[in-house]
Structures are given as structure tokens and as C-alpha cells.
Amino acid sequence: MPVPDIRIDLSETERAIQKTAHRFAAEVLRPAGEALDKLSAEEAIAEGSILYDVHAKYRELGLSDVDPDLTPLETARMSAIVSEELSWGDVGLAISCGVSGMAPNLAMLSGNPDLIEKFPRDRIGCWAGTEPNHGSDFVDMDERNVAPGATLPRPDCIATRDGNGFRISGQKSAWVSNGTIAEQAALYCGYRDEETSGFGVFLVDLTTEGVSRGKPTEKIGQRPLNQGEIFFDGVYVPADHMVVPPEAYAEGGNATLTMANSSMGISFAGVAKAAFDLALDYSKTRIQGGIPIIQHQSVKARIFTMYRKVEAARALAWNTYLANLAGPTPDITAAIASKVTCTQTAFEVASDALQIFGGNGISKEYPIEKIMRDARISMIEDGCNETLGLIAGSRLAAE
Ligand SMILES: Cc1cc2nc3c(=O)[nH]c(=O)nc-3n(C[C@H](O)[C@H](O)[C@H](O)COP(=O)(O)OP(=O)(O)OC[C@H]3O[C@@H](n4cnc5c(N)ncnc54)[C@H](O)[C@@H]3O)c2cc1C
Structure with a gap:
């Protein structure tokens, strides 16, 4: 007998979503996660891996769809219910599916129809933030933890102005979730032009020329969640792909x-x-x-x-x-x-x-x-x- 859920305020629709998400978690995510956990990091992402079936089924169920008719509170309640249930099944896979929504979410926030079309929800995506020399420092956006008198090293990944767009060069850390399989990224990186030296956020199509990957990272936990480095070698992105400029970065x-x-x-x-x-x-x-x-x-x-x-x-x-x-x-x-x-x-x-x-x-x-x-x-x-x-x-x- 499962312990009764003490959350009593769920509507009928929310209970139905919870049930669907729970079934998906129990019948698909839990067994897939256990199988992927036993494979090497390379095997887990090989062509034909169950990992891609999980992503396909997640999309089929529409669990990540954004319903424009819902209020922000209703949307938040739905996604909280879905995230909790999916993570109950397998947290690595839940995060792999969830983080894929990051680039499309930023595209939506930009309100730019061209970006919304170019960064759809049916592609695997990532949040490329941390770098080999910037782990905790990346998370410390306001530099509150920087010791008095210390200076942070130069970012490992930098976008520079190039005509009407940007060129990105450098690398992201071995810890980027979906890093070696993502087709698109929400890239948080250094920014330089003649007047500015700071950081910005870019939407990047990772199938673009100049993008390459490291080996998938072998780790002790969340093994179904692929992680790995992304390298950028003069990757060009158009100007409107910068969705957060340096002055709004913090x-x-x-x-x-x-x-x-x-x-x-x-x-x-x-x-x-x-x-x-x-x-x-x-x-x-x-x-x-x-x-x-x-x-x-x-x-x-x-x-x-x-x-x-x-x-x-x-x-x-x-x-x-x-x-x-x-x-x-x-x-x-x-x-x-x-x-x-x-x-x-x-x-x-x-x-x-x-x-x-x-x-x-x-x-x-x-x-x-x-x-x-x-x-x-x-x-x-x-x-x-x-x-x-x-x-x-x-x-x-x-x-
Ligand atoms: C499962 C997993 C998923 C991840 N997914 C992503 C992702 O999708 N995208 C992404 O960009 N990154 C991702 N990361 C990276 C993650 O954000 C970093 O690993 C984390 O911020 C720590 O950075 P680090 O590993 O470089 O450790 P370090 O920063 O080198 O820290 C090492 C130790 O020093 C301590 N330390 C560091 N700085 C300070 C300080 N100022 N004061 C006190 N103590 C300090 C830390 O607490 C820690 O104990 C992921 C990591 C994991 C484990």
C-alpha cells in the first residue's frame, strides 16, 4: 500500500497528469535508467540507445509542452508535478529531458519568432555554463565568493563581435548535462568587444561548423545523464542569438x-x-x-x-x-x-x-x-x- 499523498489541493486535471507522469516514470524511466546505469558512458549514448527512446516518449506524452491558456501558476504546478514524478523514476533521465527545454524557453522569452522556430522543443539541448577553470565561480554570478584582492582567470569560452554577429571560441566543462549529445545550447560565456568585457547568453545550434565534443564523462551517479565537454572553434552566431547582453548578465x-x-x-x-x-x-x-x-x-x-x-x-x-x-x-x-x-x-x-x-x-x-x-x-x-x-x-x- 503506497503512503497517501498529503498534497490535497491538486485538481482533477493535475491528478490525471500526476498519474500519467508516474506511470511513465515507473514503466519507462526506472527500467531505462537501471539499464543505462550499467553501460559505459559511450555505450549509453551509442546509436540505438534506449536513451533516445526515452526522449522520444517524453515528447510524445507532451509532458514538456507549454499550454498558452494556462496561468503562470497553473503552468508551474504542472511542471512541478511532472518533475517530481519523473525524478522519482530516474533523476538522470528526468534532468536530461528537462534541461533540453532551456534553449526553447529562452527563445520564447526573447519573443523572437525566428529563434522560437530555430530552437524547437523536439531537439536534445543543454545548459553550457561551467568551464574547466570556472565551476563554483560560474555559479557565483555576482562574484560574492571572490576573495578580497583576488582576480578570476579569463573565461575559457568567449564570444567576440564579428560584423553583424559573434564568433565563439573556447570550451565548456566535462559536466555539461547532455553535453556530448545536445543539438542546441543555451550558452553562457565570456563576451568581448572593443568597449565591453563581460558575459552574455547565446542560443547556439550545436550542429554548426566549428563545434566538437569531448568524450562522455564516466561518473559514479546519474549515469543515464550524458555529460561532457563542448568545444567551439570560431563558431558563428547571428546577432539576434544573443538573448542576454552583458549589461543584463548578472x-x-x-x-x-x-x-x-x-x-x-x-x-x-x-x-x-x-x-x-x-x-x-x-x-x-x-x-x-x-x-x-x-x-x-x-x-x-x-x-x-x-x-x-x-x-x-x-x-x-x-x-x-x-x-x-x-x-x-x-x-x-x-x-x-x-x-x-x-x-x-x-x-x-x-x-x-x-x-x-x-x-x-x-x-x-x-x-x-x-x-x-x-x-x-x-x-x-x-x-x-x-x-x-x-x-x-x-x-x-x-x-
Ligand atoms: C550531475 C551534474 C550535472 C551538472 N550539470 C551541469 C550543466 O548542465 N551545465 C553546466 O554548465 N554545469 C553543470 N554541472 C557543473 C556544476 O555546476 C559544477 O560541478 C559545480 O558548480 C562545481 O564546480 P566544480 O566541479 O568546478 O568544483 P570547484 O568549483 O572546483 O569546487 C571544488 C571545491 O571547492 C569548493 N569551493 C569552490 N569555490 C569556493 C568558494 N569561493 N568558497 C568556498 N568553497 C569553494 C567547492 O565547494 C568544492 O567543494 C553539473 C555538475 C554535476 C555534478
């Missing part, structure tokens, strides 16, 4: 981080719930001492602690996501609080779940060790939790 970058961290909160609340559900089921069927292990006091207490952490994370993630996607003033501090809390919770709950599985917990025959690996790397993803905490703390100190 604000635009912080808005992106606010959305990204709010999404991470929802996703990893879903991961925490997945670990809890598996542990609860297992504890009711595994017999030791002559009774199901959940009847032993310490297991019962552990299960309750997990439950309370999961529901606290879900509540914070949901409130933050709705406030930041549909509220009047998106708040980066709240987004960071949600990301840090939910990723930390996912890791703690997955670790507790593994303990409940005993020896089976550490076996690859059971799903829990993968969820723990997936949760572990989330504490680095979209900003290390401690550096995000410093950014949020310095904002609180300044208020």
Missing part, C-alpha cells in the same frame, strides 16, 4: 540559477520519495527475527524519520518552485535553500534506505545503491551546496 544569470535550483529542489524531493517508497516496501516483506523488519522498533523509527524528512523537503520544494516560477519576485535565496535541503535530504534518505536493505542494499541487484549514487552527486550539481550556501548567506547578510 540579473539573467541569477534568474537562471533561481529556476535551476528551484527545479533541483523538486527533482530531489522526488528522489528522496523514491528511496523512501522502496525502503518502506522492502521493510514490510523482509523477515528477520520471525517478523517483517518494519515491526522492529529501530526500523520503524528510521522509516518515520525518513518519512518526515521527505515530506518536509517536498513541502519546501513545492512552495519555493511555485513562488519562483509564478510569484512576483523570484528569490534566489529561497531557491538555494530548497536545492540544498532537498539534495541533502535525498542523500540522507537514500543512505537510510540502503541501511534498511541490509546487504541487499549494496548489491547491484537492488535499486537502492544507484539512487544513493544519484543523490550523492546532486550535492555538487548546479552548484556545490556549500558554495551555494555562501551565496545565499551573503545575500541574507546584505539584506
